[in-house]
Amino acid sequence: MKQFGGQALFLDRSDINTDEIIPAKYLTENTKMDLKPYVLEDLKLGGFDPKRDLADKGVIVSRANFGCGSSREHAVWVFEVNEINTVIAESFARIFRQNMYNCGMLAIELPAADIEQLFNLGGEVTVEVDLPAGKLTAKGERTAEFSFNLNDFDRRLVAAGGWLNYADKHY
Amino acid sequence: MGYTIVEKIFAAHRRDTPTPENIILDLDVVMCHEITTPIAITDLEARGMDRVFDPDKIKVVIDHVTPAKDSKTATQGKILRDWARRQNIRDFFDIGRNGVCHALFPEKGFIRPGYTVIMGDSHTCTHGAFGAFAAGVGTTDLEVGILKGVCSFRLPRTIKVEINGRMPAGVYAKDVILHIIKKLTVNGATDRVLEFGGPVVASMSMEARMTLCNMAIEAGATCGVCLPDKITAEYLWPFIKEQYTTIDEALADFQEWHSDPDAAYEQVLEFDVSTLVPQVTYGFKPDEVKDITEMEGVPVDQIYIGSCTNGRIEDLREAARVLKGKKISDQVRGILSPATPKVYNQALEEGLIKIFQEAGFCVTNPTCGACLGMSNGVLADGEICASTTNRNFNGRMGKGGIVHLMSPLSAAAAAVAGKITDPRVMLD
Numbered sequence A: 001m002k003q004f005g006g007q008a009l010f011l012d013r014s015d016i017n018t019d020e021i022i023p024a025k026y027l028t029e030n031t032k033m034d035l036k037p038y039v040l041e042d043l044k045l046g047g048f049d050p051k052r053d054l055a056d057k058g059v060i061v062s063r064a065n066f067g068c069g070s071s072r073e074h075a076v077w078v079f080e081v082n083e084i085n086t087v088i089a090e091s092f093a094r095i096f097r098q099n100m101y102n103c104g105m106l107a108i109e110l111p112a113a114d115i116e117q118l119f120n121l122g123g124e125v126t127v128e129v130d131l132p133a134g135k136l137t138a139k140g141e142r143t144a145e146f147s148f149n150l151n152d153f154d155r156r157l158v159a160a161g162g163w164l165n166y167a168d169k170h171y
Numbered sequence B: 001m002g003y004t005i006v007e008k009i010f011a012a013h014r015r016d017t018p019t020p021e022n023i024i025l026d027l028d029v030v031m032c033h034e035i036t037t038p039i040a041i042t043d044l045e046a047r048g049m050d051r052v053f054d055p056d057k058i059k060v061v062i063d064h065v066t067p068a069k070d071s072k073t074a075t076q077g078k079i080l081r082d083w084a085r086r087q088n089i090r091d092f093f094d095i096g097r098n099g100v101c102h103a104l105f106p107e108k109g110f111i112r113p114g115y116t117v118i119m120g121d122s123h124t125c126t127h128g129a130f131g132a133f134a135a136g137v138g139t140t141d142l143e144v145g146i147l148k149g150v151c152s153f154r155l156p157r158t159i160k161v162e163i164n165g166r167m168p169a170g171v172y173a174k175d176v177i178l179h180i181i182k183k184l185t186v187n188g189a190t191d192r193v194l195e196f197g198g199p200v201v202a203s204m205s206m207e208a209r210m211t212l213c214n215m216a217i218e219a220g221a222t223c224g225v226c227l228p229d230k231i232t233a234e235y236l237w238p239f240i241k242e243q244y245t246t247i248d249e250a251l252a253d254f255q256e257w258h259s260d261p262d263a264a265y266e267q268v269l270e271f272d273v274s275t276l277v278p279q280v281t282y283g284f285k286p287d288e289v290k291d292i293t294e295m296e297g298v299p300v301d302q303i304y305i306g307s308c309t310n311g312r313i314e315d316l317r318e319a320a321r322v323l324k325g326k327k328i329s330d331q332v333r334g335i336l337s338p339a340t341p342k343v344y345n346q347a348l349e350e351g352l353i354k355i356f357q358e359a360g361f362c363v364t365n366p367t368c369g370a371c372l373g374m375s376n377g378v379l380a381d382g383e384i385c386a387s388t389t390n391r392n393f394n395g396r397m398g399k400g401g402i403v404h405l406m407s408p409l410s411a412a413a414a415a416v417a418g419k420i421t422d423p424r425v426m427l428d
């Protein structure tokens, strides 16, 4: 199982799509590592610079409908190779959320008010994930705790290190 | 309590129920293209799992970039081609026989009512037009599908979309679905199935139903679906005539895949299209939709007619109605990509290709190409495209490019006018 948590990158916008996370022109790369430099290259978000803003981050915090659009799992891999292990958002597009769990990564949904609170903690925010307890602790200038629900099947996928491992064992 | 079509399909394909919320489905068809499959193949190889669950249930096409545009896309095609041969996959469509997956596979009769279908492509929802459960998935789901013939889903709830009234002249399935997405918003149907019904859908061709279902994903839906009826049976007849003696016999069988009258819907949405006008997107999300009359005069640089949404024969016919005997504006370039070789040939026979060419359009081979900004019509920074495709995301057709989604008729009208314009005034 992967390790979860880390410093948070805040992307303050809803409907961030997978074309923005990794543009189609890079889908010809044949290894996950080759995708690394292009993460969030086309993100429409004022003042955002992926190279500068992504350094040392492990967690992304965003708004509603994160990962909508294309089914490309490259959007998950490009996070994985950039050492992002968790995305926390108000809601996810179905395929992106499934792709995260299929890769043994975390896509955590929190109510809008909790997300708002996370955005307002101030300073560099570090997120600790207590998976068994379903708890997040976020420390910035202020500290806050949040509880989250994980679908039991998704939890099994994370424990198995992804869907391929799980399916190979069970089907 | 009755069941919806998707609940019935799920019940008939249930392999496992790991939790009350999740289901593992047996798959009837796993479809593959050269963008998302090669990396699945190389991963399976690396894990020593280079096998397929059933070569006859796997359908493969090279469609996104074809002919290959560089060494990398050539390699993607090669990985897919070598694998199809090695695994004895007979339904493999290479250049000359290939077309956009969601237009080609229905044409080949691969999709039937009651089927479960996945593909590493978000617009797989198109195939729901046949009364199938068809969903786009990522590469890991695709790998497991290839290897084991199963896929996991959460139990989706169904939103019934009743489309009533009469379609006005100049208004098409594309306008209807853009209007519905505007109402639902881009995540209004997340983890839901959109079941399209009502008199307008009942009288729609399979092509129009595919256009509807194609864009279900743009409202976040897991799948779009139409109940299979006589129009479905007639479309499929060449492929099912060995199985049934009459269309009515097929229809009786298709009844199995009809939602029960007392099925539980999460929500029923009703739309009356009688007063609908042609629709067009602005901005960078497919729910940013306006009446075309509000966008009158927006200049465009490129017109693109094609894709899995609107590259079928009916779409070409609609566009040709406006283009016939006219020239496109000097200010624009027009690109037509018929979605499949069959569409291309039919358009040739009907004289449509000539109409497009005489109007000043470039006609390409069947491919996705410009739709996702990979080849055959990529936009330059700041350029604007009137497009019959399904996504207006930032950079979708080329970095810095802007896309306005619309029907083939509206796109053809924009080509002639050199700007977005109400196509209805060009109809005689």
Ligand code: SF4
Binding pocket: B064, B100, B101, B102, B121, B123, B306, B307, B308, B309, B367, B368, B369, B371, B372, B389, B390
């Ligand atoms: S035509 Fe466009 S949307 Fe359709 S499958 Fe091809 S790239 Fe995807």
